[in-house]
Amino acid sequence: MEKIKVLIVDDSAFMRKLITEFLSEDPRITVAGTARNGEDGIKKIKELKPDVVTLDVEMPVLNGISALKRIMEENPVPVIMLSSTTLEGADNTLHAMQIGAIDFIAKPSGSISLDLYKVKKELLDKVVSASSVKVKTILNLSNEVQSTIVPQRNYSKIEPKDKEKQSQKSLSTEKWNSNKQKLILIGTSTGGPRALQHVITKLPRDINAAILIVQHMPPNFTKSLASRLDSLSEITVKEAVHGEIIQKGVAYIAPGGFHLKAKSIGRNIAVQLDQTEPINGHRPSVDVMFQSASTINNYEKIAVIMTGMGSDGKNGLVELASRGEIKAIAESKETSIVFGMPKAAIATNYINNIENVESIAETIMKYV
Structure with a gap:
């Protein structure tokens, strides 16, 4: 070799x-x-x-x-x-x-x-x-990233996707309750900042859901990432703070070195940050975020796994799917810098959509 x-x-x-x-x-x-x-x-x-x-x-x-x-x-x-x-x-x-x-x-x-x-x-x-x-x-x-600096606001027309971009799971939304509260969960690693810019900058200010994000990065880098995305987006993007109640129209990025978990407090969801052991070498870990969200009742979850090495998010996705109604989106091989994490997620058979990165925001809005 x-x-x-x-x-x-x-x-x-x-x-x-x-x-x-x-x-x-x-x-x-x-x-x-x-x-x-x-x-x-x-x-x-x-x-x-x-x-x-x-x-x-x-x-x-x-x-x-x-x-x-x-x-x-x-x-x-x-x-x-x-x-x-x-x-x-x-x-x-x-x-x-x-x-x-x-x-x-x-x-x-x-x-x-x-x-x-x-x-x-x-x-x-x-x-x-x-x-x-x-x-x-x-x-x-x-x-392509340069084209995402001005947010795109028109989500009124959702074009059907090509058959080859769909996973083996049906896209039926019969059980999907459009009136139920939604929680968006995004996990990514290598190539993630570029992918997140594609997605977050296309979400409208009045999106009817909060977004939790795990991007594998050390401290300081997640703060800079949140600041950059916030300056380019209609929604608010911030580094998550322990104990804060999440709000619709806000994206919360896990700080480097901390796991991000979702916890029910009455009818609200609060952010929990901790420095428990890394999972498969990662802290923050997508699996930890997904697994914590699986315990949140009365919310339907939209899980998104994008470019990255390894398989972080795969086990958490399985747990999300086993404990509630979810829709799951994976970035395609064509646009992933590294196809490890999306490929592992697709292998679970719980992915509903396989999308090029520029189409992920549109698909999220379809389910919100």
């Missing part, structure tokens, strides 16, 4: 050496070369033609954001950003993912992270996952 060729772009010689050592330990990966800044990186991409690039955000001469723009224009390739966990670092990283970066790694302790070993497995997993992403998909989706 041909090895995955990786180019490491970082201004720190120590970080270049450390990342090289980590990647070289994996028999699936070979380090094709290193570069000390964005300019050097662009040159090396043309020479070495790597399968994946790791790109530091903060560098002299040409920083990661400026370099990424040129990479996507001149020699597009799957890119994983390495970022500090500061608020500025989080904002820059989200911007990079809009430009076309596949994913990011948050350095545990700033620019030169002596404890980078803490995210070694995450780095290896993301490099391997990024190597399978088609460049055409990256370019198409990063371009």
Whole structure:
């Protein structure tokens, strides 16, 4: 099997050496070369033609954001950003993912992270996952995001979907009570910020439901994501706060490092945040959110699983379906950056719709 060729772009010689050592330990990966800044990186991409690039955000001469723009224009390739966990670092990283970066790694302790070993497995997993992403998909989706900045308000006409985009489950809504209260639950991971922008910016201000979101991200990054989506959307988007009563027309994003659970308080639903053990390596976990929502009575749930590695959300979806009336939507393989989570959800046979990302908001509104 041909090895995955990786180019490491970082201004720190120590970080270049450390990342090289980590990647070289994996028999699936070979380090094709290193570069000390964005300019050097662009040159090396043309020479070495790597399968994946790791790109530091903060560098002299040409920083990661400026370099990424040129990479996507001149020699597009799957890119994983390495970022500090500061608020500025989080904002820059989200911007990079809009430009076309596949994913990011948050350095545990700033620019030169002596404890980078803490995210070694995450780095290896993301490099391997990024190597399978088609460049055409990256370019198409990063371009499509630009069209979501102005929210689309017309939901009066729902066009029928192509048969091949439907799952094996019937789309019958005979048991679906349009007068019953609805709760929207969204789970996503790799490629999620782009997917969420496609969906959240198309939901109308007067949507008759609250939205709970789990996006796999560390602290600070979820706050920046909520702020960005809020500025682009008709609905309110915020980072969830422990104990708050959820409101219709508001999307609540689980803070990085905390599980988000829904809890009944009288006729209301309150947010519960906790730092219990990660589930399959994730905190927040989509499974935890779905499982908690399965205990909420008198609500019908709309579950959405979008792009991401692994199978988070699969077990929770099964529990949701076994304990109440749900409609479930999965992002299609065609638009997923990584088709792991949607594929696992589809395999449960509880998915009602398989949709390209640009159609997911419309399908949510059909059920709300």
